[in-house]
Amino acid sequence: MVNWIQLQLLQALCVPPAPEPPDGSPDSVRIFRAGENYYRLRLVWWALSLFPMTIVVFAVSMIPHARKFGRLPYWLRFGVESAAVVSWFLLIAVIVSTYLLQRLNFEQRWYIVTDRSLRIRSGVWSLQELTMTFANIQDIRVTAGPLQGYFNLADLEVRSAGGGAARKPGETDQHTAYFEGVDNAEEIRELILDRLRKYRDAGLGDPQRFEAEAADSAETAAQAVLEEARALRKALLA
Amino acid sequence: MQPPIPAHIASIEKPEEKLLKYYVFQALATTIAFPFTMIYLYFHYHTMRYRFDEQGIRMTWGIFFHYEVMLNYARIQDVHLRSNALERWLGLARIEIQTASGGSDAQMTLEGLTDHDAVRDFLYSRMRGAHEQPVQQASPLAATLVEVATELRLIREGLEKQRHG
Numbered sequence: 562m563v564n565w566i567q568l569q570l571l572q573a574l575c576v577p578p579a580p581e582p583p584d585g586s587p588d589s590v591r592i593f594r595a596g597e598n599y600y601r602l603r604l605v606w607w608a609l610s611l612f613p614m615t616i617v618v619f620a621v622s623m624i625p626h627a628r629k630f631g632r633l634p635y636w637l638r639f640g641v642e643s644a645a646v647v648s649w650f651l652l653i654a655v656i657v658s659t660y661l662l663q664r665l666n667f668e669q670r671w672y673i674v675t676d677r678s679l680r681i682r683s684g685v686w687s688l689q690e691l692t693m694t695f696a697n698i699q700d701i702r703v704t705a706g707p708l709q710g711y712f713n714l715a716d717l718e719v720r721s722a723g724g725g726a727a728r729k730p731g732e733t734d735q736h737t738a739y740f741e742g743v744d745n746a747e748e749i750r751e752l753i754l755d756r757l758r759k760y761r762d763a764g765l766g767d768p769q770r771f772e773a774e775a776a777d778s779a780e781t782a783a784q785a786v787l788e789e790a791r792a793l794r795k796a797l798l799a
Numbered sequence: 800m801q802p803p804i805p806a807h808i809a810s811i812e813k814p815e816e817k818l819l820k821y822y823v824f825q826a827l828a829t830t831i832a833f834p835f836t837m838i839y840l841y842f843h844y845h846t847m848r849y850r851f852d853e854q855g856i857r858m859t860w861g862i863f864f865h866y867e868v869m870l871n872y873a874r875i876q877d878v879h880l881r882s883n884a885l886e887r888w889l890g891l892a893r894i895e896i897q898t899a900s901g902g903s904d905a906q907m908t909l910e911g912l913t914d915h916d917a918v919r920d921f922l923y924s925r926m927r928g929a930h931e932q933p934v935q936q937a938s939p940l941a942a943t944l945v946e947v948a949t950e951l952r953l954i955r956e957g958l959e960k961q962r963h964g
Contacts, residue, residue, distance in 0.1 A: 696928020782944030
């Protein structure tokens with residue numbers, strides 16, 4: 562039943578199906594999703610955010626039970642009682658709709674990593690999709706608050722160059738790709754770092770160092786042999 | 800040498816008419832400011848022009864204040880595709896393009912495109928790093944030379960150890 566409602570909601574909101582991975586080697590495509598605990602964490606925040614509204618609705622519905630309520634004029638009593646009933650309906654509607662959105666928000670998240678780029682899609686009502694190549698990545702950050710730590714989750718932030726203050730996840734810091742609420746942040750970080758190392762001019766690291774480490778050309782390797790042969794001669798003659 | 804601009808991209812010169820419908824809704828959302836917002840958006844829509852050439856995108860708009868933005872494909876940092884439910888109902892989406900210049904807002908926002916996925920894929924194909932192949936693994940010759948260098952180093956170290964020992 563819940564699935565059916567979700568499907569109808571997705572269709573009504575014209576949400577497109579799962580995103581296509583950006584061009585790259587098909588074998589290299591890895592699709593990550595938010596951790597199952599991310600949904601639980603969202604539910605905790607959802608319940609906390611509904612708490613004040615629930616208190617207000619309770620307070621309004623308690624007014625007709627007050628001792629002096631009967632002395633009020635009829636129109637006022639009618640107004641308060643109507644408000645109490647309407648507020649309960651509103652509360653239930655808000656609870657149901659926001660609950661469905663929590664589930665959908667969790668499910669409608671894709672973090673795609675290829676050998677050349679990454680693509681992140683999130684959102685239901687307002688949909689965001691970001692495509693970024695590894696050649697433009699400047700830094701990677703893993704953050705986890707206490708509650709996220711309890712749920713064994715973390716946010717992985719991948720940043721490209723450009724000004725502007727970093728904002729919180731969910732807001733529009735356009736230079737950052739958020740892998741929000743993942744339970745394998747270390748694995749994703751290592752994967753991205755590993756793929757970044759394969760680029761000479763990626764934003765991270767010193768290109769010359771990678772060149773030396775990789776010994777990617779015969780010329781570099783021959784140079785190393787020459788240097789060693791010279792050092793050996795010096796050692797012999799010393 | 801870059802391949803020529805695909806015809807379906809090169810032919811994009813102005814936003815689709817659906818954008819004007821979206822602007823009407825957007826202006827309605829401003830309630831009492833509707834007439835002013837609508838006038839601004841109406842002229843914004845009618846003066847908006849795009850040109851996709853070999854080097855980059857050129858976008859112009861405005862009557863009293865004329866704006867022109869040129870952006871080189873190779874300088875694109877990341878491409879955002881954004882849409883709210885109303886835009887999707889109309890078949891629209893915004894493509895926000897970021898460069899490395901200051902500010903966290905988009906440097907260029909392409910609005911009113913119905914073929915937005917194709918434009919996004921085109922921009923991605925011209926971005927720096929989209930075609931770059933990862934560095935090849937060491938060739939057999941390079942690998943052998945590295946081994947020779949390692950052997951030589953071990954010989955030298957052994958020799959030095961013998962002398963000092």
